[in-house]
Amino acid sequence: MTSVSGAPSDMAGDIIDAEGFRANVGIVLMRGDGKVFLGRRTGGKGWQFPQGGIRERESLEQALLRELREEIGLTGDDVEIIGCTAQWLRYTLPPRYIRRNRHPVCIGQKQRWFLLRLTHEPVTFEFTSTGEEPEFDHWRWMEFWEPARAVIYFKRAVYRSVLHELAPMAFPAGAPALPAWWCEPASRTAQEEDGIA
Numbered sequence: 562m563t564s565v566s567g568a569p570s571d572m573a574g575d576i577i578d579a580e581g582f583r584a585n586v587g588i589v590l591m592r593g594d595g596k597v598f599l600g601r602r603t604g605g606k607g608w609q610f611p612q613g614g615i616r617e618r619e620s621l622e623q624a625l626l627r628e629l630r631e632e633i634g635l636t637g638d639d640v641e642i643i644g645c646t647a648q649w650l651r652y653t654l655p656p657r658y659i660r661r662n663r664h665p666v667c668i669g670q671k672q673r674w675f676l677l678r679l680t681h682e683p684v685t686f687e688f689t690s691t692g693e694e695p696e697f698d699h700w701r702w703m704e705f706w707e708p709a710r711a712v713i714y715f716k717r718a719v720y721r722s723v724l725h726e727l728a729p730m731a732f733p734a735g736a737p738a739l740p741a742w743w744c745e746p747a748s749r750t751a752q753e754e755d756g757i758a
Contacts, residue, residue: 600697634687
C-alpha cells in the first residue's frame with residue numbers, strides 16, 4: 562500500500578534494493594474498447610494505475626494477482642495477462658516524500674508493468690480488500706494515453722514509457738494516435754507544487 566504522495570506507507574516484507582528502490586508491480590488494466598482503468602487515491606489525492614510492492618519469495622505474477630485483488634477486488638479469473646515491460650522502470654520520490662527514519666531508506670520504486678485485459682464485462686470493483694485504508698475511493702476508464710497526463714508529476718515519465726512499450730501489445734493492429742500534448746514537457750500543477758495532489 563502507498564501513501565497519498567505515492568511514497569510507500571507500509572513496506573513490511575517488501576524488497577528494497579541496495580540503491581534504495583522498492584521492487585514493485587504495476588497494473589495497466591484494459592477493457593475491450595481499449596480504455597484503461599485509473600483509480601483515484603483515497604481522499605481525492607490524485608489518480609494512478611494500481612501498483613504495489615513485491616514481497617520476499619513472491620514471483621512477479623503472484624505479486625500482480627495479490628495487488629489486483631487487494632487494490633481493486635479482481636482475481637485472475639477476471640483478467641488475462643497480455644504482456645509486461647521487458648525491464649524494470651524506475652522513478653525517484655521527491656525529497657519531501659522520502660522517509661529517512663525507515664531502514665532501509667526507500668528513495669523510489671523500480672517496477673515491472675503488466676498489461677491485463679478483462680475477460681468479461683462488466684466487472685465490479687471492490688476497494689476494501691486490503692483490511693487497511695483502501696488505496697482508491699473512485700475509478701474511471703480513460704483513453705489509453707491519458708494516464709500519462711493524469712498521474713502525479715514524478716511518475717509521468719514512467720507512465721509514458723509504460724504506455725509506449727505496452728501499446729503494440731494492447732493494439733496489435735495499431736495504437737491510437739498520440740495526443741498533441743504527448744511531446745510537451747511534463748509540468749507540475751499548482752496543487753502538485755503544494756504537495757497535495
